[in-house]
Amino acid sequence: MQTETPSSGSDSDLQFGLAVRARRAQLAITLDQLAQASGVTSGALSRVERGLLSVSLRNAMAIARGLGCELSDLIQSPAAAQITRAGEHPRFVHEDTGIVRLALARPLPGLELLHYEVPPGQVSSHFAPHRPGTREVFYVESGTLRVWTGADSVLLQAGDSAQLVMDTEHHFANEGDAAARFILLVAAPVHGT
Structure with missing residues (x-):
């Protein structure tokens, strides 16, 4: 023993x-x-x-x-600093909508930091429900963004933030006439994995 x-x-x-x-x-x-x-x-x-x-x-x-x-x-000892330089972030552009997503960081399991740019009038894909307890935190840097969770939605303006439970189908859209830029933090529970 x-x-x-x-x-x-x-x-x-x-x-x-x-x-x-x-x-x-x-x-x-x-x-x-x-x-x-x-x-x-x-x-x-x-x-x-x-x-x-x-x-x-x-x-x-x-x-x-x-x-x-x-x-x-x-x-594992974390590095004193993990730096990703400008232009080195994984970048994804949706071919049909022009929505740009930058993967900024994954500091811990279940935690992801993203940056989006949504052209005027564009709607994201519909995302499948996350596991129960998952939250997404939106911070709108510029423009107007509507976020749907199931049948409900919230309208966010520049400077607004929202914390939403994302265990239903969800999507977002730019309802304004200028590009919407926002930071998204996805926090998913990781127990039971």
């Missing part, structure tokens, strides 16, 4: 603990829920998250499984 060792707060223990805490916060689950999913006690998990407990390999893998990710997702 593997035992846990009290830690003197090494950098690797602290980094692992912070990664566990960040992932748990992203999933919006409690220590008790993670304890139930992983089989590691909530008290031990609390000490792990604070970098006060070195975990065995078996328990580290159980914690990762409980968080719905790979162990490598929790132990």
Whole structure:
């Protein structure tokens, strides 16, 4: 049987603990829920998250499984900075509508930052429902944008933001006479993957 060792707060223990805490916060689950999913006690998990407990390999893998990710997702040291220079973002242009989408970043599983430019009068494709609990946050930089979620819609102007649940079919359109530019943050729950 593997035992846990009290830690003197090494950098690797602290980094692992912070990664566990960040992932748990992203999933919006409690220590008790993670304890139930992983089989590691909530008290031990609390000490792990604070970098006060070195975990065995078996328990580290159980914690990762409980968080719905790979162990490598929790132990890889993130780069001090991840920079994508102008012109290097993956760019997609819809052939029929001219809608431009830039993939700006995927900082965490289930989290994606996008930038869109929608020509006047153009309507996006209809997007399939996301998994339950997925939210999309829109921030309109310029122009006018209408966003439909099922049969409901909201009209957004430059400077407006909206947080919408996207577990129904959805799409957006530029109802104005100038290009609409907006930033979109997609936040999908990743537990159960």
